[in-house]
Structures are given as C-alpha cells and as structure tokens.
Amino acid sequence: MEKLRQHAEEQFKEELEELIKQDKDEKPENWKMSPKSVVKYLMGGKLSNGFEIMPKYIGNQRLMEIAVATLTTDRALLLYGLPGTAKSWVSEHLSAAVSGDSTFLIQGTAGTGEEAIRYGWNYALLLSKGPSMDAIVETPMMRAMKEGRIARIEELTRVSSDVQDTLITILSEKTIPIPEIDTQVNAVRGFNVIATANNRDKGVNELSSALKRRFNTVILPVPDSMKEEVEIVQQRVASYSKSVNLKVETSIIDEINRVVTIFRELRNGVTADGKTKLKSPSGTLSTAEAISVMNNGLSLAYHFGDGRISSEDIASGIIGAIVKDPVQDKIVMQEYMETVLKQKDGWKDIYRACREII
Numbered sequence: 389m390e391k392l393r394q395h396a397e398e399q400f401k402e403e404l405e406e407l408i409k410q411d412k413d414e415k416p417e418n419w420k421m422s423p424k425s426v427v428k429y430l431m432g433g434k435l436s437n438g439f440e441i442m443p444k445y446i447g448n449q450r451l452m453e454i455a456v457a458t459l460t461t462d463r464a465l466l467l468y469g470l471p472g473t474a475k476s477w478v479s480e481h482l483s484a485a486v487s488g489d490s491t492f493l494i495q496g497t498a499g500t501g502e503e504a505i506r507y508g509w510n511y512a513l514l515l516s517k518g519p520s521m522d523a524i525v526e527t528p529m530m531r532a533m534k535e536g537r538i539a540r541i542e543e544l545t546r547v548s549s550d551v552q553d554t555l556i557t558i559l560s561e562k563t564i565p566i567p568e569i570d571t572q573v574n575a576v577r578g579f580n581v582i583a584t585a586n587n588r589d590k591g592v593n594e595l596s597s598a599l600k601r602r603f604n605t606v607i608l609p610v611p612d613s614m615k616e617e618v619e620i621v622q623q624r625v626a627s628y629s630k631s632v633n634l635k636v637e638t639s640i641i642d643e644i645n646r647v648v649t650i651f652r653e654l655r656n657g658v659t660a661d662g663k664t665k666l667k668s669p670s671g672t673l674s675t676a677e678a679i680s681v682m683n684n685g686l687s688l689a690y691h692f693g694d695g696r697i698s699s700e701d702i703a704s705g706i707i708g709a710i711v712k713d714p715v716q717d718k719i720v721m722q723e724y725m726e727t728v729l730k731q732k733d734g735w736k737d738i739y740r741a742c743r744e745i746i
Contacts, residue, residue, distance in 0.1 A: 393631070395491060396444075396484035403429065404485065406439045416460050418536035418578025419486050423456045426485040430456075430478070444481045445474060446620045451606055452478075458604040459486060459538065464559050464581040466544070466603035472674020473608040474620075475584040476542055482582060483538040492528040496543040502554050505529055505541075506564050507573075519568040529581075530564055536578030545585040545592045552599055555581070559602035588672060611675060614660070617648050620675055625682045634690050643685065643697050646738060647678050650706060650729075654720070659728055666724060669710050669717040681705035703741035711746070721746060 397404060404420070407429055413422035421429075428435075430452045432443025445452055458465045459482070467475040483490040494504055503509075508525035517523060532539035544552065558564060562575040583603065585595070595603075611617035621644050629635070651673040653659050657666050671677070685702035689695055711717040725746070729739040 396480045397488055397490055399631075400429075400442070400444075400481075400484070403439075403441050404488070406435065407441070407485075410435050410437065410439075416578065418576070420488045421485060423453075423460060426456045426482065427452050429485045430481060443623070445478055446616055446623070447609070447611065451608065454604075455482065455606045456486075458606070459580045459582070461604075462562070463604045464583065464602055466600075466605045467582065467584045467608055468605050469586060469608040470610060470674060471586050471588055471672050472676030473610060474675070475586070475608055478608065479540050479542070479582045479584055483540055487532075487537040487578070489537060490540070492532040492537050492539045494528055494539070494541045496541055496545075496547040498546060498548065500547045500551060502551055503527070505551065505554050505558075507566065521569065521571075524566070529558065530573055532581075533558075533562070533564065533573055533575035533579050536576040539579070539581050541581065541583040543585065544583040545587065545595065547593065549593050549596065552593065553596060556598055556602060559599075610655075614648060614652060617652065617675055617678070618644055621648060621678050621682060624679045625686065628679075628683050629686060634686050635695060640682070640686070640697055643699075643702055644678075644682060646699075646735070647681050647702060647706065650724075651678050651709070653728065654710065654724060664727060666728070667720045669712065669720045671710065671712045671717070673709060677709045681709055699738040699741040703738060703745055706738075707742060707745050718746065 391398075407425045408421050411421045411425045413424050415422045419426075427449065428441060430443070430445045431449050432441045434440055455465055455467070455478070465482075467479055469475055480490045483492070494500070503525075505527060507527055507530055510523050510525055513520070513523035526534075529539045531537070541547075541555075559581065562579065564573045566572055586592070587594075611620060618641075622641060625640070625644070649660060654666060654668055655673045657668045658664065659666065681702055682705075684705045685697050688701040688704075689697040693701065707721065710721050721742075725739055725742055729735055729742065732739075
C-alpha cells in the first residue's frame with residue numbers, strides 16, 4: 389500500500405543516489421555526501437552528466453551554505469522565521485541529504501516532556517528487572533547520537549522552557565547522562581541537531597540565553613519577490629498533485645499569480661503598485677498558506693468540477709486563510725474586495741466568488 393506522504397529520502401531517492409555517485413568532494417564523517425552536494429540538492433541545478441536536480445529551496449543560496457556549514461561544526465542549527473517560510477521543509481531535506489534519513493524527529497508541543505528528548509522507560513521491564521539499558525526506550529535524539537545522524541526538533545519554542553533546557557547538556561557535552569544506571573550515551577561523529585522555531589504562534593516559549601548560545605541561527609525570510617513566491621507555490625503544488633494523482637492544467641499559473649498577489653498585498657499592507665494602503669489581517673498569510681489554498685482548489689476542481697481550476701475553487705481557501713478573526717479580519721477582507729479586487733481588470737470573477745462566501 390502506497391504511503392500518503394513519502395519522506396524526503398524516499399521521494400527524491402534518485403536525486404540523492406545520483407548526487408552521491410557524482411560527488412568527488414570530501415565528506416565529513418558519517419555524511420552521505422559532501423557539503424557542496426548537500427547545497428546542490430537543496431538549490432537544484434544540473435550535474436556534470438546532465439542530470440537535473442529539482443530545487444527544494446528557492447531563495448538565497450548563501451543561507452543554505454551557512455546552514456550546511458553549521459552542521460559540519462559542533463554547533464546545532466536553528467532555522468528561525470515566520471510560519472510558512474519552509475523551515476520544516478528545509479530541515480527535512482537537510483537531514484535527508486546529510487544522514488540519508490529524516491525520520492529522527494521530535495515534534496515540539498506544549499505537552500512535550502523530557503522523556504521525549506532524552507529517554508523513556510519500558511515500565512514492565514523496569515518493574516520486573518529494575519533499571520537497565522534493556523528497560524530504556526530510546527528517543528530519536530538518542531538513536532541519532534548513537535548512529536551519527538541528524539536529529540530534528542520541530543517547533544522548539546512550543547516546548548516549555550524547563551524541557552527546552554534538557555538540550556543544553558546534549559548540545560554542549562554531546563552526551564545523555566543516565567544516572568539511574570550510572571552510565572551515559574555519547575554521540576558519535578556525524579551527530580547534530582536541527583531545530584525550527586517561530587515567534588508568531590500563541591504559546592511560544594522564548595529560548596534561554598544559555599540554549600541560544602548552543603545554536604547557530606539562520607533566519608529564513610518571506611520570499612523577496614513575487615516571481616520567487618509564485619515559483620515556490622507552483623513547485624510545491626506540482627509535487628502535491630503528483631503525490632495524490634491529480635491532473636494539473638497548465639492554466640493553473642494564472643490562479644497561483646492571483647492568490648500570491650492577494651496574499652502579498654494584504655501581508656505588506658499596500659497594493660502591488662504602491663498606490664493604495666491596506667489593512668493587514670491577523671494571520672501571517674505565508675507562502676505555505678498560498679500552497680494550501682491552491683491544493684484545496686485543485687481537489688475541488690478535480691472531484692467536484694471539470695478538472696480545470698476556477699475562481700470559485702480557490703475563493704473558499706482564500707477566505708479561510710485570511711479571515712481568522714470573524715470580526716476584525718472579515719472587515720479587512722471586505723474592504724480589500726471593494727477597494728482592490730472589484731477594481732482590477734479581469735478579476736471580477738474572483739471578486740464575485742469571494743463575495744458569495746463572505
């Protein structure tokens with residue numbers, strides 16, 4: 389039975405294998421490929437034999453070089469930025485390229501405890517045999533340390549501060565003490581940590597100064613240009629459509645342009661021509677949300693229409709992404725519709741579709 393979502397190393401297996409085959413540069417211990425090849429995997433391009441690597445990150449290559457270089461040192465990597473700036477996406481692909489396995493993952497939540505990061509206990513064995521290595525339940529962090537892999541922590545700032553600080557010993561001493569049996573697990577070469585964090589979600593817990601010092605922070609920005617953001621959405625939508633066997637019409641680029649334009653204008657608080665100031669909604673209107681709107685629209689068109697995406701298919705997604713606060717955001721959207729959407733040439737269809745919903 390086919391997986392609903394493949395891990396990066398499965399989805400891009402052919403690319404990874406080709407990069408490893410063509411790689412002539414020096415590899416750090418326990419890395420699958422050299423740092424240069426990791427960056428090539430992320431940024432895309434042609435190899436010397438003509439093989440095409442699809443870009444995973446569209447943006448400043450220097451940011452990816454800094455991120456990869458960090459992983460070759462004893463410093464951990466913190467990918468920081470607004471929601472929807474591809475932090476998790478980059479984290480997964482970095483670990484897939486470096487370790488060949490992106491599954492050493494700890495999902496940070498308000499309920500994440502120390503045992504999710506350090507180790508847990510098999511209580512049946514603990515009661516019958518007492519504390520021993522056999523009774524320990526290894527976490528992804530512990531397994532990554534023992535195997536020299538990259539461990540990932542998603543949404544680190546969602547984790548409570550006292551649990552966050554359990555990372556300090558791991559990151560500085562590269563060890564997990566197990567005082568119950570007077571031993572410890574030491575990391576082998578190749579081990580490192582990639583964490584992602586943002587400061588916009590509710591329930592964010594700021595990192596302590598001591599923990600921040602253990603990380604090298606790379607801030608992933610919102611795409612600079614309209615062209616760049618459209619390219620990201622187009623690529624990710626095409627990838628999604630392929631994974632769920634949805635046929636994508638070539639005309640989809642027009643709808644992507646419209647969704648990205650709406651999101652960028654509201655996000656920036658001004659129209660693309662700079663002539664009209666706008667109120668911004670409470671949400672971030674990130675690139676990830678634009679991707680979600682297009683994916684939802686494609687599904688509607690495919691399953692409930694003639695397969696060609698229309699303004700009606702994307703209108704509900706646009707409204708859902710913008711109107712998070714039913715009072716404040718609804719006013720913002722209505723004003724935008726009347727002052728901008730209604731006035732744009734060729735946009736009357738999307739104006740009418742949004743008006744029917746809101």
